[in-house]
Amino acid sequence: MSAGKTRIAEVARAAKVSTTTVSRVLNNVPTVDEANRRRVLAAIKRLRYRPNANAQRLAAGRNNTMALVIPRFADMFRSFHVMEMLKGVGTAADRLHVDLLLHVTDGRGFPNVGAAAGILFADIDGNEEQLDWALQQGIPSIVMYQFLEDLPVSCVAVDNRAAVENVVAYLVKLGHREIATITGHLRTSIGIERLDGYLKAMQARQLEVKPHYVQHGDYTGASARPLAKRLLAHEDRPTAVVAASDEMAVAVIDTAMEMGLRVPEDLSVVGFDDSPIAKFSKVPLTTVWQPMSDVAERSVEILRGRLSGSSRRPVKERLGTRLVERQSCRQTWLDPS
Amino acid sequence: MSAGKTRIAEVARAAKVSTTTVSRVLNNVPTVDEANRRRVLAAIKRLRYRPNANAQRLAAGRNNTMALVIPRFADMFRSFHVMEMLKGVGTAADRLHVDLLLHVTDGRGFPNVGAAAGILFADIDGNEEQLDWALQQGIPSIVMYQFLEDLPVSCVAVDNRAAVENVVAYLVKLGHREIATITGHLRTSIGIERLDGYLKAMQARQLEVKPHYVQHGDYTGASARPLAKRLLAHEDRPTAVVAASDEMAVAVIDTAMEMGLRVPEDLSVVGFDDSPIAKFSKVPLTTVWQPMSDVAERSVEILRGRLSGSSRRPVKERLGTRLVERQSCRQTWLDPS
DNA sequence: CTGAAAGCGCTAACAA
């Protein structure tokens, strides 16, 4: 009894029509006499009638419910991204009339997707088991923000490779040739793609990737600090660092300053995420903005299409990023002031 | 047809029992022969049967679905708080077996709470209309993070007053007497309570609240900047500022430094929120941590109780905060180094 | 411990 206790029959009685007619006005079926429609509407209002959604769905046989699975302990998937994601998912859900069932999970156990016809995985990292299960159950699913090449599942991700290539191109244009990187987790496609983008971009320009140029972090500032120290203490110090996350970029800046280096005069730093800390760090961070909300919207659209029965083949898409220039990069030939 | 297309009848046939028995094992009814239970479970697995949640709920007449309403454009309700809230709501929902229907809304229109038996409002600010509607419809609702004294609705909020009183006490213990505040929006209970806490604490200690000591901001850094400038440029400059948000506190610090003041040597600053920027600001910020996730958990519990029919009277609770000491405050009698 | 049968509240043919 999701509603109060008013049934459709009572509304029908009050409006002096059949339940069918009430159902019709409820579902905006045009073939209803205007007078009747008005009386029904009035009765609904007066009786505070709210249809029982379960009965509706059962009878109609349709189900526009999607489960949104998000990790309980968002690690790399930062909270500001979650908000963007929610905005995107929410907007699309609204527009496409889909209901969202929220599942905050620790990755263990299976999402209680009882009522859901499909599943939206936000950041599959740590939820692989659940994805497997969904796939095996044949539940239409889509994973957001991660490009799963080999799995027969739809996904919408950010074009990480192109993003980093773009960053390197930007640094090169500023005159940098000694460019190092601090990677994210390399067990996720995101981390791999960002590293790959760096490698490809360097190679394309015949720039040498010295061994110490690639430092393996895990997105956290804590992981980046010692890496930055090692990198910057090296006799063959790079003039620019591209980090796979803003947090790591900030750690690089902090470490550099502690070591007496100036940013951006002695060292250019680029982050990834365009998170709030990018604006608030000691040196406003030049970083990569990601279309978090668009990825989410697109995902809902695709899954909706899948549920409507159009195609059964997985859809895989990538969305573009944007470089946000702030103050952590500098041309190499400028006289350091 | 949320599930594939397997019906309970097919499972029953495969397991050579009645649908009733299948239903029993589905619902963990103990009175089922072990052999039968095993066969049913096997059949379920083999046929990949997933019960139709709508039919279940309709037949059983129960409804443990809560709509979670969150604003699309989270302003004061910062994203890191959203994550905490989701964690809390998710945890409680899991534990209490409630389904969460997510509604990301722009405040206009009414939440499509069709399937929901109750509503959780996260940050009612901007959603007053929707709350009114819910109340009028008699839908059990609870508002989180805002204490609505006069409305007949349950709410769980942070004890803002006590929190700020505690901050003032802390500053006084450090020797401060000239303590100013930058408030948040005063059209929300949160902003009012924080200001009130400040006023009460000052009064209780017979400390004068000079007119310019109370500056009205709106939680954003942008709003605080000019206020901070005015406050610090005043001939009768305070030695400490308590801001109603971390963003504003950071703005105060930045402004102070731009004006040649040192923090905390010349000015102590306390924030509110314990947001990520509190750690990353130029001077690590002493601030108030809020039990965001606990508020959410408690809210779900209370609403659940309400739905289970226990009490009909609104429940109103406040949860305590904690002062997180970092490096933006200093004893007044210390020799400024 | 098990099954037959009667709905849960609504929608959707099908006739009228």
Place this chain on the structure above:
DNA sequence: TTGTTAGCGCTTTCAG
């Protein structure tokens, strides 16, 4: 344009 009549897929008395 309207109402009658079957169900949607599951749970739940109530006998057995």
